Amino acid sequence: MADKAFRKGQTEDAVKLELLKKTPLFEDLPEEELKEAARYIRVKDYAKGEYIFFEEEAEPGIFVLLDGLVKLIKETADGRNVIVRLVFPGEVFGWLEWGGSGPKFKYTAMAALPSRLLYVSNKDFIEMAIKYPALAIKLTCDATHNLLQTYEMLKSLASGKVEERIARLLLQLAEKVGQKRNGSIVIRLPLTRQDIAEMTGTTVETTIRVMSKWKKQGIINTERGYIEILKKEELEKLLR
Numbered sequence: 001m002a003d004k005a006f007r008k009g010q011t012e013d014a015v016k017l018e019l020l021k022k023t024p025l026f027e028d029l030p031e032e033e034l035k036e037a038a039r040y041i042r043v044k045d046y047a048k049g050e051y052i053f054f055e056e057e058a059e060p061g062i063f064v065l066l067d068g069l070v071k072l073i074k075e076t077a078d079g080r081n082v083i084v085r086l087v088f089p090g091e092v093f094g095w096l097e098w099g100g101s102g103p104k105f106k107y108t109a110m111a112a113l114p115s116r117l118l119y120v121s122n123k124d125f126i127e128m129a130i131k132y133p134a135l136a137i138k139l140t141c142d143a144t145h146n147l148l149q150t151y152e153m154l155k156s157l158a159s160g161k162v163e164e165r166i167a168r169l170l171l172q173l174a175e176k177v178g179q180k181r182n183g184s185i186v187i188r189l190p191l192t193r194q195d196i197a198e199m200t201g202t203t204v205e206t207t208i209r210v211m212s213k214w215k216k217q218g219i220i221n222t223e224r225g226y227i228e229i230l231k232k233e234e235l236e237k238l239l240r
Contacts, residue, residue, distance in 0.1 A: 016041050019118065023064055024090050025138055033132055040124040046111035055108045060097040060122035062139070065089050068115025069189065073108045073198075083199040085146065086112070086189075088176060092142045096122055112190060165200040166210050167235040170220070174229055184221075185229040 016038040020026040026037060043066075046052055052063070052070065063070075070087035084107060087093050093109065120128065129136035160168065170187070178185040197207040214220045219235065221228040229235065 013038050016043060019043065019066060023066070023118065025064055025092060025135065025142070028134060028138075029132060037128055037132070037135075040120050040128055042119045044117050044119055046115045046117070048111060048114050050111050052109040052111060052115075052117070055106045058106050058108075060095055062092060062094045062096065062120045062122075062125050063109070064092050064118040066116040066118060069112040070115055070117075071110050071112050071195075073110060075108075081198050082201060083195060085149065086173075086199075092139065092146070096125060096139075098126065112195075162200065162202050162206055163210055164238050165202065166196065166207065167238040169196065169199055170227065170229060171232070171235055171239070173227075174232070178229070181228075183230075185232060187227040187229070189226070191227070 013035070017034055020029075020034050020038060020041065026034060029037060046068075053059070055073075055075065065087050067089055070093065071083050072085040072087065072093060074082050074084050076082055085093070087109075095106070125135075125139075129139070173187045173189065173191075174185045177189060178187055180186075193204050193207045193211070196211075197204045200207070211220065211222065214234075215222060217234070219229070219231045221230055
């Protein structure tokens with residue numbers, strides 16, 4: 001792990017200010033307030049496969065992903081890993097504590113691609129939120145959205161059939177990062193069958209079987225190292 005190397009001729013604060021202006025959490029702050037906020041921010045780089053923090057060692061604080069992809073991983077009671085969420089650029093993760101009260105359940109965060117993040121410690125973010133209430137409101141909205149998204153995923157794991165769960169995941173990824181091309185949707189993410197299994201609460205073998213069947217049926221294509229959805233409507237039928 002290393003702090004971001006700054007371009008020649010730029011000060012650290014100038015680079016932070018440039019990054020904050022492109023980040024939804026901070027973009028509405030006036031210039032002077034952004035300059036003040038930059039004092040609290042650290043910019044960090046992580047290599048692909050590097051852990052940002054581990055569940056048992058995690059400290060409260062807020063991360064904002066600028067570039068890359070991050071997996072949030074939870075270990076179950078029987079020792080299995082479940083990917084509870086993928087974090088995309090512009091999204092927030094982490095948590096805050098107030099008055100000694102924090103979340104009972106935490107998770108591990110790992111960079112799935114080379115990733116650049118903004119980080120604010122718990123103490124510094126609370127101080128910033130007191131000065132700039134708009135930050136606290138935006139963070140609350142983001143946290144609520146992410147919590148509901150995670151709840152829907154966990155509800156799907158508990159009740160949906162395997163094909164339904166995998167279809168739901170592919171459709172969610174298509175909506176977030178899919179690129180339309182000649183009537184199909186291409187998902188360019190470095191997701192292995194293991195990753196998909198961990199995100200849908202099934203085994204690698206079952207994931208391979210389901211996706212191979214869909215490939216034979218012409219619903220998806222996976223030959224080029226990415227997932228291409230050829231018949232979106234067929235996946236949608238599985239959710240009805």
